């Protein structure tokens with residue numbers, strides 16, 4: 111039965127202190143927990159229950175007297191004294207056979223933990239819920255040289271964390287590790303030792319992460335007034351990890367792909383991800399750890415806010431305009447897809463079977479958008495005073511979305527009753543617009559409709575107006591739409607303006623407006639808002655691709671001219687120009703067609719995109735060599751935003767050029783002194799079906815490097831031509847270097863293939879079966895990673911009856927697997943229900 115938001119009750123007891131002792135052993139680790147409990151004055155009298163799963167209880171005492179608790183699959187109950195008492199339990203666990211990578215497990219001979227959301231219960235019996243917070247002391251006994259846990263070091267293998275925390279923030283690491291270290295002095299003078307712990311041989315790839323950490327720490331002081339609060343900050347890189355990274359107090363644990371970087375092995379994109387994720391986990395120290403969540407329904411309280419903060423940080427470090435476009439691309443690709451399918455849920459869900467299934471784009475990315483809207487509505491000063499009040503009022507709390515909104519109401523005097531619907535209603539609102547112009551008065555008529563929810567939401571609509579000759583006659587104004595239908599007027603205009611709507615993507619909605627290609631082209635040339643300028647190019651591309659698909663039209667010359675002008679405009683940031691060259695993805699086009707009432711055919715979409723890319727190449731062909739030459743960075747590789755932007759444009763042009771001539775890409779592949787350029791050449795060649803030689807060469811060069819090899823696998827599966835994609839993916843899953851037990855490698859091969867839209871949706875159903883077979887196999891080993899990838903099937907409703915039947919059959923086959931995990935059962939059940 112599902113867990114419900116409305117069923118929340120506090121735990122029967124408070125925990126005053128936790129003492130943990132680990133005797134590490136691969137198959138027989140002993141964990142002794144000594145926990146000081148005291149009745150919770152606000153909890154209604156209920157039995158004493160501790161979570162615990164897959165634990166072998168060796169002994170248990172209360173105040174030193176042996177007790178015999180009643181044990182089930184999920185935990186234990188026990189008679190306890192009326193007043194305070196000390197619980198002690200010794201359990202045995204087997205980290206080596208823990209393949210789910212949740213709780214205490216092993217990766218390459220190293221012990222490590224992942225407790226969020228509910229993994230601590232696989233380590234010892236405990237009230238494993240975020241509203242139970244306590245200070246922890248930890249002792250680790252083990253032969254391995256490096257023994258880490260949360261808080262400050264006391265002695266070898268001994269740690270003390272003074273800050274009360276929920277169990278999901280507990281962490282332990284033991285291994286033969288080396289550190290790359292640095293120092294940071296906080297604004298108030300605390301000396302903090304920073305360590306990045308990695309396997310021997312990886313020490314040369316930590317400098318960028320360390321630098322990003324220092325910049326994150328400084329930025330949080332300067333922008334949010336938040337200082338670090340321990341003497342050490344440890345980061346550990348782990349090869350086997352279900353997610354990106356984890357914000358354990360004082361001991362962040364990272365998927366190694368988000369820590370390790372060197373110019374020859376990491377791309378500019380990898381560097382940007384490392385910077386963002388290091389920042390994200392560091393920022394959690396205040397938004398997540400010092401202030402945590404009352405229950406898991408409030409997950410967006412920490413995740414939405416922390417994503418919002420890391421996006422602000424990356425924008426400050428790089429370019430706000432480029433950052434915004436990239437964030438919206440991700441939002442639309444992942445969150446809009448989720449919100450428009452069977453897995454839609456509110457930013458704050460109200461029920462779940464398995465909370466790990468709710469670490470979603472909706473909770474994270476839409477959660478961040480909601481905060482962006484709030485900031486827009488209350489203004490920068492209002493936001494700042496609300497955040498100051500939040501940290502002040504809730505430090506040390508396990509808080510709720512109500513607490514969060516109250517802080518904004520109290521700090522700004524604004525009523526957020528209606529705004530709260532952004533947290534409660536699922537679905538992406540459709541915002542349709544029409545216009546009238548009379549005697550100098552221009553009126554915009556808006557109507558909102560959310561296909562998944564009944565009540566109108568507050569929509570901040572940032573609007574600017576341009577005169578027909580391209581001057582901005584109305585700078586950005588934020589309209590606040592609160593009704594289902596609402597009109598806004600602008601007076602005193604000499605002529606009918608061209609509107610620039612939803613500037614900066616001021617709300618996560620789908621704008622529906624009949625705009626001519628000519629108006630899009632006008633905005634592409636004249637808009638002062640960089641986001642909307644890019645958006646106009648994107649709309650024009652979609653417009654053109656749709657006409658190609660539906661009416662068999664030729665590539666739109668307006669689009670080709672527009673981007674040809676823009677891409678040669680030296681006054682514009684190269685990174686921005688590179689983004690304008692990007693076409694809507696195959697998946698994006700499929701959703702757009704479906705929204706327009708057309709059943710998408712993945713193969714036709716693949717071909718239309720390829721044809722348009724060919725036309726772009728032909729249009730730009732003559733200018734590409736000079737443009738590329740002018741963009742060549744000088745000096746040795748540097749991952750900074752300026753150089754990365756130049757490479758992005760240079761490589762976007764290379765990719766187009768390869769449609770005409772493969773020689774430049776082959777040359778770049780051979781000559782590249784950095785992974786960005788090498789991989790760009792590799793992809794360009796793969797995309798035109800000329801990748802055989804470089805595929806072999808790349809493997810020979812990089813077969814010893816696990817992170818680079820992940821790229822080698824992923825590019826081949828995701829870029830394989832549709833007709834051969836299943837076969838290529840199958841061959842790669844038989845490759846000696848395919849290790850299905852490693853989540854990164856599994857995602858590269860199986861996940862890479864699932865992202866190859868035309869291959870995955872092969873009309874034979876072979877793509878569906880290939881993915882379903884692997885999900886069935888992985889489910890027995892690692893339910894979390896398997897369940898997450900099952901979202902490949904969440905677009906079923908878009909497609910033709912034959913494909914739908916094949917997808918449904920694949921899902922039903924997964925559903926029928928004996929001993930299916932709770933994770934997968936919930937996901938597949940939701941998708942089959944539609």
Ligand code: ARG
Pocket residue numbers: 226227352353355356357390391413465466469894
């Ligand atoms: N809190 C982590 C982060 O956002 C994510 C951990 C999620 N882990 C999980 N098993 N659901 O940085």
Ligand code: ZN
Pocket residue numbers: 390394412413416
């Ligand atoms: Zn997070």
